[in-house]
Amino acid sequence: MYLNYIFCLFLAFNLSLDKKEFIRNFDTEGHLKSEGWVLNGQKTDFWTFHHSNGRIEKKGHFKNGKKTGYWYFYSENNKLLKEGSYTKNTMNDWWTFYSEKGKKKIQYINGVREGFALVYINNSLKKAERYKSNIKTGEWTSYFSFMRDNPGVKF
Structure with a gap:
């Protein structure tokens, strides 16, 4: 009787193990x-x-x-x-999208563009954009204007 009990416990334990394949x-x-x-x-x-x-x-x-x-x-x-x-x-953090012209790095939070996007052409940063709830709220084509409008931002 005792052996039957142990066997049943052993069988139940093995059947409950997660099997990864x-x-x-x-x-x-x-x-x-x-x-x-x-x-x-x-x-x-x-x-x-x-x-x-x-x-x-x-x-x-x-x-x-x-x-x-x-x-x-x-x-x-x-x-x-x-x-x-x-x-x-869900897409989160920085995503990079590639094209024949260059690439675009975009910040996502919970699948929504939220934060900045950086546009590179021939590996050179050409412009920065800001997004709020998937809507573009700003665009800069010079480093100085970007830093003037966004003090303290670091990438």
Whole structure:
């Protein structure tokens, strides 16, 4: 009787353990669509998603099925399109968006542009913008006018 009790406890304990597994998802043609870790039916840890041509579309981490931490997004030609941080599936902190002309760094709070955006062309800072609740409230094209209007701001 005592052994049955211990066996039942052992079985219940092992069934309740979280099992993490690595999975791969494929499209109907057999191309890899995504790969990463699943825990309790939700994405967790590092994941990679692929375009139909096999190149990486995006990569980053999940926690409890939600994007978290730093993510990278690529075009089908393998060019970096954007990168930035997520908190519980929401864009936060600085994000960088890339184009043929240059890049734009934008501050986000809870998925909304909030703070400053810096526009670079040929790796040279060309202008700064300020956003409040996703609405542009200011723009500067010279360092001196920016510092005059925004004393104490540091990047």
